[in-house]
Amino acid sequence: MKEKCIFGPVQSRRLGMSLGINLTPYKTCSLDCAYCECGKTTDLTIIRKDYIPIEQVQKTLKRYSKSSLFRSKPPSCVTFAGFGEPTLHSGFGSIAQFVKKTFPDQHLVLITNGTLFPTHPELFQEVQPIDIILPSLDAGSEEIFKKIDRPHPSITLASLVDGLIQLRENYHGQIWLEVFIVEGINDSESELYLIRDAISRISPDRVQLNSLDRNPAEDWVNSTSPQRLIAIAEFLGAELLSKNSINIQVDALV
């Protein structure tokens, strides 16, 4: 079956009107997050390959760029997201360059779990055309990382954080770090201290707190109230703002 490689444009809370690009078959990812709104991961992998032929992606994007839909209502950004981890596609770098050339007036955005950076340093070069990278960090301890994000066995939280620190050093676009709060799991004081420490080391431009909005992969994932998210933002922000000038946003409220 031919995979759908573009979707939308859809209105995004964070990004405005966004055209989505999907580069993997359903549901191919290096994590199996309990909160994933796409459902459970069926192919838990760290192997980079040509999951959807590059020519198919380029042809579809070219057609869309010439369509009356694009001309009458151009999106504000083009976003790599979809049914899995976009950087698993071995042609990610050349597709990103193609998108940048085809849509020069749109912001180019990458939503990624960030887990491939430590083992695939070529990605630091491949992400250069991207304007905004939104990586995830949902835990401060290995135990909670395994519970919420259920990684491929080769991935640890320590390697993820190291990869994001290296990303900061090698990439000069915007990094907006997303922290997904799962009530009763990663919102204890001790876990939040560890998350705050990791954020401080990664030094993103912005932190966005998020919580459940649609159906999760696992029914034990509960959403967190806006009031609680605000309290967590204040806890994280008190030190981060003064030390690193990192802007903390409660995504559910923007």
Ligand code: SF4
């Ligand atoms: S990294 Fe994203 S796509 Fe992969 S399981 Fe987690 S939420 Fe779903």
